[in-house]
Amino acid sequence: MRSDPRRRGALLIVLSITTLLVAACGGGTANNAESKVVPASAGIDELVAAAKKEGQLTVYSAQDLTALNNLAKAFEAKYPGIDVKTVRGVDGDLGVKVETEFNTGKGIADMYVSASLSWVKPQAEAKRFLAPTGPELTGKGDYDAKQYVHDGNYFETNSAVLTFGWNTKLHSQGLTDYPDLLDPSLAGGKIGVIEPTAPSIVDFYLWLEETYGADFVKKLAAQKPRIYPSALPMGEAMQSGEIAAGSFVAPITLDPAKKKGAPVDYRMPPEGVWGARYYGMVLSTAPHPNAGQLFANFMVTAEGQKLITPSAGSVLPKVPGTVITNDKVRVQDPAKLTPEAVAAYQKKWKSLFQ
Structure with a gap:
């Protein structure tokens, strides 16, 4: 596992919360990531096989770096042969990076997790996210896909409170x-x-x-x-x-x-409680879309939630170490x-x- 250790520490949680209002812009072209994705109907085994064939993925995220790296390490142990690179930053910086990749069609990130709903919604309307295909995110597990997967193919992963x-x-x-x-x-x-x-x-x-x-x-x-x-x-x-x-x-x-x-x-x-819900998306420019889909699915399993949400909000009930569920966390309205x-x-x- 490789990681970008920028801006370590608990202050990162607060910094990401205070950058929730990032403007979205631009059009751009995507690669053919969608055509490469194993359909949800194929099942988890075929998704795992396709992800292992890709062999790697890159995650951009505003989540806590230590928790993110712990999640990546557990994912690599569960799915040997897939290397995870984590790039941690504040929403304002990462959103610009993702937009550049959209606009040039040269994707680096496979999955992005952001707390900036004002950025996520316009990108979702522009159809820049791939439809989730993992069993959890398509309603075949404990994750409440009807509640937490939103129009435009972005989904809730956890929350900072x-x-x-x-x-x-x-x-x-x-x-x-x-x-x-x-x-x-x-x-x-x-x-x-x-x-x-x-x-x-x-x-x-x-x-x-x-x-x-x-x-x-x-x-x-x-x-x-x-x-x-x-x-x-x-x-x-x-x-x-x-x-x-x-x-x-x-x-x-x-x-x-x-x-x-x-x-x-x-x-x-x-x-x-007041806080910031985090939203995940597999990007239309993902060079390793199946690995991105598999990592997204793992993040919302019970094992993944225990690692990514210490002392924070979870999308699953009764996860050890979490303090509340996402449905009880404030959703901010950028229009106000x-x-x-x-x-x-x-x-x-x-x-x-x-």
Whole structure:
């Protein structure tokens, strides 16, 4: 297995979430990948044989690099003879690479996983993704293909989630839901909030208002919280005791800290959670389309989900190590996050918090 180790670390989760609004463009030509794909009716054995004949695949992904490489290693062990190259980056960079491959017809990536629905939808409408052929993705396994495979041949693979958390020494009673952050005992700089510097974070605040009432963010501001640029420093501040609770922390960074003895905990909101769903697609320019189809299928099996979704959302229920299922994760609406709407909300937010 070969990998591109760019931008390692938990901050990658947050970076990918904050680049959800990437513009799509262009036309271009595709190679004849579709004609090379073993049809779904042929079955898994023929797909495996075709994938092994191709012998390799390249995956572009905004998912966590460690989890992605663990998935690739397990895939190579399950299907010896197929080499997986993982290229990890943020959606903005990878989307441009994929578009260039579409427009030139010279494909490098076989599969792409992105959290940027605003990029995925226009490309799907342009018919740039191959129809899934693996048994899971065609409704012959535990994966709910009717729910998670969308028009245009893109499919949900997992999700990154953000939630509230607390320092168990400073706030021993814990939190059950976001309204608990309004406890008077947490006023005066004891709560962390994130500054909405990106459209996706504006969406987080919109979600809070939609879920907990139009005045919830105003009440949160009245607590006089500390402001942080992202989930990572907020989580670190919670671990160190700088704050007693955080409104935007990542389970994927808190769970390792908990295992090492850090006094932190978190919970999933009972009505669902804010986050970023990841969408997979086998590309029309794929040079190894059958290997791409097989890898896509493996990603949504129980084995694949356990590896790709630690402390995150899964497309299957009851996967060890996951914290919620994709159907309970916020789906962002890019149409509501126009530059004008984002700027207006940021102005409103600053008037409340600064």
